[in-house]
Amino acid sequence: MEKQNDAVKGRPIVRYHKIAKVFGDQQVLTDIDLDIFPGEKVALIGPSGSGKTTLGRLLVTLERPTSGTIEVNGELLWHKSVNGQLLPADEKHLRRVRGQIGLVFQQFNLFPHMSILQNVMEAPVHVLGMSKGEAKEQATAMLNKVGLGHKLESYPRQLSGGQQQRVAIARALVMRPKVMVFDEVTSALDPEMVGEVLAVLKEIAAEGNMTMLLITHEMAFAREVADRVIFMDGKIVEQGSPNDIFVNPQNPRTNAFLSRFRQA
Amino acid sequence: MWDWSFTIAILPELLKALKITLSATVVAYFLACVLGLLIAMVKRTTWKLVVYAVSGVVEFIRSTPILAQLYFVFYVFPKFGLTLTPFVAGVLTIGVHYSTYLSEVYRAGIDAVPVGQWEAASVLNFSRARIWLTIIIPQAIPPIVPVLGNYLIALLKETPLLSAITLVEVLETAKIIGDNSFRYLEPITLVGLIFLVLSYLLSLLVQQIHAKLS
Numbered sequence: 522m523e524k525q526n527d528a529v530k531g532r533p534i535v536r537y538h539k540i541a542k543v544f545g546d547q548q549v550l551t552d553i554d555l556d557i558f559p560g561e562k563v564a565l566i567g568p569s570g571s572g573k574t575t576l577g578r579l580l581v582t583l584e585r586p587t588s589g590t591i592e593v594n595g596e597l598l599w600h601k602s603v604n605g606q607l608l609p610a611d612e613k614h615l616r617r618v619r620g621q622i623g624l625v626f627q628q629f630n631l632f633p634h635m636s637i638l639q640n641v642m643e644a645p646v647h648v649l650g651m652s653k654g655e656a657k658e659q660a661t662a663m664l665n666k667v668g669l670g671h672k673l674e675s676y677p678r679q680l681s682g683g684q685q686q687r688v689a690i691a692r693a694l695v696m697r698p699k700v701m702v703f704d705e706v707t708s709a710l711d712p713e714m715v716g717e718v719l720a721v722l723k724e725i726a727a728e729g730n731m732t733m734l735l736i737t738h739e740m741a742f743a744r745e746v747a748d749r750v751i752f753m754d755g756k757i758v759e760q761g762s763p764n765d766i767f768v769n770p771q772n773p774r775t776n777a778f779l780s781r782f783r784q785a
Numbered sequence: 786m787w788d789w790s791f792t793i794a795i796l797p798e799l800l801k802a803l804k805i806t807l808s809a810t811v812v813a814y815f816l817a818c819v820l821g822l823l824i825a826m827v828k829r830t831t832w833k834l835v836v837y838a839v840s841g842v843v844e845f846i847r848s849t850p851i852l853a854q855l856y857f858v859f860y861v862f863p864k865f866g867l868t869l870t871p872f873v874a875g876v877l878t879i880g881v882h883y884s885t886y887l888s889e890v891y892r893a894g895i896d897a898v899p900v901g902q903w904e905a906a907s908v909l910n911f912s913r914a915r916i917w918l919t920i921i922i923p924q925a926i927p928p929i930v931p932v933l934g935n936y937l938i939a940l941l942k943e944t945p946l947l948s949a950i951t952l953v954e955v956l957e958t959a960k961i962i963g964d965n966s967f968r969y970l971e972p973i974t975l976v977g978l979i980f981l982v983l984s985y986l987l988s989l990l991v992q993q994i995h996a997k998l999s
Contacts, residue, residue, distance in 0.1 A: 581907075581908045582907070583904055583907065583908065612913075616910055616912070619908075619910060620910050622908075623908070624908045626901060626904070626905065628901055630899075630901035630902060630904060630905035631905075632902065632905070632906075632920060632924075633924065634923050634924055643909075643911075643919060644909040644910065644911065647911060647912075647915050647919065648909060648910045648911055648912075648915075692909070693908075693909075696909065696910070
């Protein structure tokens, strides 16, 4: 577990700066400053309602920050800087910058009216402008990689939850994002299917170059895969190497949270 | 009382007029389907002013009688320089009127598509147009086909209103035959039967389409 410092080099690929998010009268994120570096695997842990998912969703523009800025690869995501002033970015800008980010949902959200192959092919064809033949080749390769090359013509409803989630991972990966957000991707699965999805994630992580933001309740998995673990509860409470956080947490809240998992 | 030879004699004339009824139905319904979907889509945009304007117009059209609208388009529009043939005025009015009903049906279908579908499509960076075309509409329409079909049959039965703006469709033809021959029993009964058969056939067609899509 002494790998945490290898990846943490160079300019951050994602930078949250003074991010706050308020829903109605509820402040879910306060003063978040977070740099994520190319190739880094960051695990976000914390209780339900701690804002981990919101933090991920901000990065793919599914939520708009109440205040603060987000940079992706050195470029502002939600804003355009005009003569030193920050103006809200237009849809074109949002699409271009967020194109570098992929996200896998807890609930898979596959397109039920399309075959597995179509699910994975659709965005390369219509967003990246790939030819159908090329997209089919890449989609098939990606589905092979997640172990579903034999299910190309199946429809989502014919697959188990674990298989559907692996398709969703392939669908995100085929877009070649620089950063992948995995938003509690095993939380909606039956226990016996968690392993097959985590195995895919471990394989992607082992390839090394993908930057991964892992929002998870799977502590053993976070410990094994992450370079850095962040415990948050509305704000960043504590962060460090997996060893720091899991073996020797400094903050009593981190300790209290983790003690529930240690007993299990 | 029922005269079979008279029945057979008037049948060709009625069937000829039926062409008008059918073509008005098809064109008006097509217009209603396309315009209704556009209204439903516009109402989901964030352009507040456009949404209010469209909602107001839709409410107005839905809350006034088709017959009044037919008179207005056919007899009043020419005062403003827009003169339309009875057929064009008729299908335009009925089509637009029904588009306001259909927009609500589409809305229900669109609302039933889970929000996760919008989110997944947006995260994959599809354009708005592409999300509608590829992800939302194909999921929104199959469940509402039976209701869309009901409106097709309702629209078909509305077409005799077109006689009010001088379009001689099948019911008006029957009435003219009656006026000329002093026999109303056969022509009016035949028209009733024709509508019955058409409505039944259309409902079968809608069932078929629904079964095929779901």
